[in-house]
Amino acid sequence: QVQLVESGGGLVQAGGSLRLSCAASGRTFSSYTMGWFRQAPGKEREFVSLIRRTGGTYYADSVKGRFTISRDNAKNTGYLQMNGLKPEDTAVYYCAATYYSTSYVSVDDYDYWGQGTQVTVSS
Numbered sequence: 001q002v003q004l005v006e007s008g009g010g011l012v013q014a015g016g017s018l019r020l021s022c023a024a025s026g027r028t029f030s031s032y033t034m035g036w037f038r039q040a041p042g043k044e045r046e047f048v049s050l051i052r053r054t055g056g057t058y059y060a061d062s063v064k065g066r067f068t069i070s071r072d073n074a075k076n077t078g079y080l081q082m083n084g085l086k087p088e089d090t091a092v093y094y095c096a097a098t099y100y101s102t103s104y105v106s107v108d109d110y111d112y113w114g115q116g117t118q119v120t121v122s123s
Contacts, residue, residue, distance in 0.1 A: 004114035086121060
């Protein structure tokens with residue numbers, strides 16, 4: 001079992017930056033692939049980024065070049081550095097973890113979820 005708690009959300013102007021954190025407890029965090037998803041009002045939850053236990057990363061096209069995912073296994077914490085934020089990035093951001101999946105870009109691929117943190121980008 002893995003428990004995830006996100007933090008770092010807030011209100012920022014367009015062009016600004018935020019860093020989200022995802023603190024994990026429970027079983028060995030380093031064994032899991034960690035993903036970030038987001039959900040805007042009235043929309044489905046969508047994939048943002050992932051980092052594998054090997055350190056490999058993958059990004060949605062909408063955030064590529066602006067967001068950076070990382071992890072510190074010693075601290076059992078994952079991060080999402082968000083630069084160049086746009087109003088369309090406004091959403092609740094969730095971190096998720098899974099030991100194994102086939103694709104890692106779908107909500108159904110992940111077993112554990114945090115409660116979410118709100119990110120609001122004003123124009």
